Amino acid sequence: MPNQRFPKCKIVSSSQSSLSFELYDTDVSMANTLRRCMIAEVPTMAIDLVEFENNTSCLQDEYIAHRLGMIPCKVINADFKGGDCAEEFVPHFECTACEDFCDKCAVEFTLDVDYDVENGKRADDEKGTPVVVTSADLQSKSDKVMIASFVDNEERESSQDQGISIVKLTSGQAIKLKATARMGISKEHAKWCPVGVATYRFIPEVFLNQEQLAKLSLDQKKQLVDCCPDRILTLDDATGKIELAEGYEDRATFTEDLKYIQSAMKFHPEDEDFVRVTQSTNRFIFTVESTGSMHPEEIVKSALKRLQLKLSNLTEVITRLDA
Structure with missing residues (x-):
């Protein structure tokens, strides 16, 4: 071949x-x-259907449903990592076990937060402190899927909330709903990305033309090394030879600075470049x-x-x- x-x-x-x-x-x-x-x-799991039973918050049903859809859902594998959901579920339009949704193609979440019940309304304080409803309040009915409120432990420790904020509730407000997560791909919608x-x-790939570099003075070599913002070149003080810096591959970009300074240093316009940076x-x-x-x-x-x-x-x- x-x-x-x-x-x-x-x-x-x-x-x-x-x-x-x-x-x-x-x-x-x-x-x-x-x-x-x-x-x-x-394929991933994401909330695709939301049924509201009660919503007296300041946000409309559609706005909250969109926020819920963008909350990541994690399929738990043996290592407690987010695994491939295709091993546990099938797309809802391919499921032959149900007409709507079942355990093979969907997972149900519930959300029920009442300000007056959770926060405790006081007679001397009608307004009170707002309650932030987060993704941590979503309760999964399956042990296979959970809400991924944080991407890692560092984000969890630095966060001021218990999860991804959904809505704030104050006195007299409540929200109760049922959300269904299904499998999909982001070609269909970004929430599955x-x-x-x-x-x-x-x-x-950086190439040094040592023959041309040897024609430069020490001041010109220092100028050539210093002109590159990525610091991919070093000058050996003992030998006066320009070498590639350690770890240059991680820093090197295709900057125009080297091109301009080399053009000014060339003895003849047709001379080869002192340093050439190309893409692998x-x-x-x-x-x-x-x-x-x-x-x-x-x-x-x-x-x-x-x-x-x-x-x-x-x-x-x-x-x-x-x-």
């Missing part, structure tokens, strides 16, 4: 809410395909930040599963056409 590639992956850093990894031995088409799959094809950030960048065509650094509905590693794995499934379906279609 011509141009056959075997992509490889290397983890750069990982946390509860974000993941950075290097994808190499491939090209930009594969990198962009993986990025788009993470954004649009990975598992990532806040899913992007990649080209790893820079087969190495990419990915950054994935979760919304809290799934662990970042699970997002990447799920995106690869969706891509593999699409390729398998395409192979079957082509096979039938050939037959």
Whole structure:
């Protein structure tokens, strides 16, 4: 097979809410395909139907329903991480066990907060202190799915609320509703998107023309090193030789500063550049930040599963056409 590639992956850093990894031995088409799959094809659970029994808050039903839909829902796996919901549920339009929704395709949440009952109305204080209704007040009727109020423990510790704010209640106000979460993908609606950030960048390749650099004076070399805002170059005081700085790949950008200063330093306009920065065509650094509905590693794995499934379906279609 011509141009056959075997992509490889290397983890750069990982946390509860974000993941950075290097994808190499491939090209930009594969990198962009993986990025788009993470954004649009990975299935998650999100509140899709809200039935209000009582709402005397300052916000309309539609406004609260929209807020509820954007709250991340996490499917609990064995490691208590946000896993792939396709292993536990089926899309509601594919469910054959029910006509509306059931345990195989949906999860029900309840919300019931009454200011006068929860906060205790006092005769000498008619207004009282407002109660903030948050995502922590949503009660799940399934042990498989929970509300992801925070993306990680750091956000939980720094937050002033118990979860994502939904509405504030004051004296005489209450809210009671039933919400149904279903599985979907963000190609259908953004509330099913598992990532806040899913992007990649080209790893820079920096080439030093030592033959040309040797023609520069010490002051010119210092000027060349200092002109780059990314500090990708260093000057060895002992040898007077310009070298690449440690960790330059993480900082280097395709800035125009080097281009302008080199043009001024060249002895002849046709001379080669002293330093050349180009984009790698087969190495990419990915950054994935979760919304809290799934662990970042699970997002990447799920995106690869969706891509593999699409390729398998395409192979079957082509096979039938050939037959």
